[in-house]
Amino acid sequence: MDKLTRQYVELTEVDRALAQTREQLERYPALLARLEKQVEQAGAAIAEAEAELERARRDRRQAEKEVETLRERISKYLLQQTQVKTNKEYEAITHEIEATRTRIDEWETRGLEYLELEDQAAERKRGSEAEVVRLREELGRERERIEGLMAEKREAVARLEEEKRQRLAALAPDEAEDYELLNNRNPGSAAVAVQQGHCGGCNWALVPHTQQQVRQGTEPVRCEHCRRFLYEPA
Template sequence: MATQKKSAEVDYSMQEKILALYELQKINSRIDEINKVKGELPLEVQDLEDEMTGLRTRIEHINAEIEELNTLTKQRKREVDQARILIGNYKEQQNNVRNNREFDAITKEIEYQELEIELAEKRLKEYSAGVKAKKLQLEEAEAVTAGRAADLEAKKAELAGIEAETAPQVARFEEEAVRVREKIDQRLLAAYERIRNNVRNGLAVVTVKRDACGGCFNRIPPQRQVDIRQGKKIIVCEYCGRILVADPESEE
């Protein structure tokens, strides 16, 4: 049973793991170069999509505000109609009053309703002006949205064309990366990915050339170079933190 398990799992040496890391770096660098063809397109597409989301939200808010103003307009118009009905009723009652006190009381009610009508009509004018202003804002927002939508479709089409053209190459390199990753344990892979994410050019593994780190170009001491060539352990640059490997071509 133990023999079967050992045959199924290959025990790679540290030197083989280091070389596999270097090979993985070369593959990832090729993928990075292909992705550079896209330039700023992915970010531009994302920015346009975010802007479109904001514009749609703005349009929804404007429409909601217009709807609210229309609702208030209907409400005020009903209040005006009800006030006019009351005024008509009060005027009929004035014809049947028995004394001046009743007449004065009804007159005050009529004056109150007339004031209510005046106030409501003032509000109606404000609502009407508000609706006009909101409709102008809506037209502007819709025009901007239409322009951004056209830009977004163009950018998406351009990006899709580049991705379709480069997809076979990327797929091939990713298959190679999977094969190489099998030689590297998870701890080393995690360290490799962490360094790649922390450096600007994505170079986590670099060679020593002309006695210097291939990432930051700081000098590497001779004894450290000997340790790197021996490949018995992972050695990182004390200046930039990249993993250092001997240049296979110079070694040959």
């Protein structure tokens, strides 16, 4: 392989590493955002359970109040019963008392149901609270880990950029420009290996003459289709 092609190949390796590292760097914030969203959702579940708990508690108290009112009504009926003159009146009041007792039963049953709902909502709330605590801890650890990785990747990018700068500086200006044009179009694959007679970048079937030139390796050869620099794989 001629010297210039060798330089292009080495630059391509640097640019490939740069492209990969930059792509990794871009992915990290999304990882954190996903975890933050999970914490947020668990927080919303707490609020929901709290609202349910409040509703069930209010309904339960209402049921208890109804029972109390109905019991007072029965006391009044019993008092009235001691004052009635006729059997008919007495029996009418007995009917009222029975009907009222039935309603008390109904309200007590409802009160128990609300109490169960209250317990379930409280349980859900506790579960969501524990989940938020767990997720916050996980988020904290993950944030630390990812920030560490991002710092590493940023350092790697700076190191690679410096290496690239030096390698470009070693080329003639028009050679460097040729390379940069290609690299901007195909980041990290300006120079590619020939693979079974095809361009390793665009897969174009190279004419025999081009393949021959690449094998000779006396000067840079480009793909006839995508213009990438070609080299013979080791």
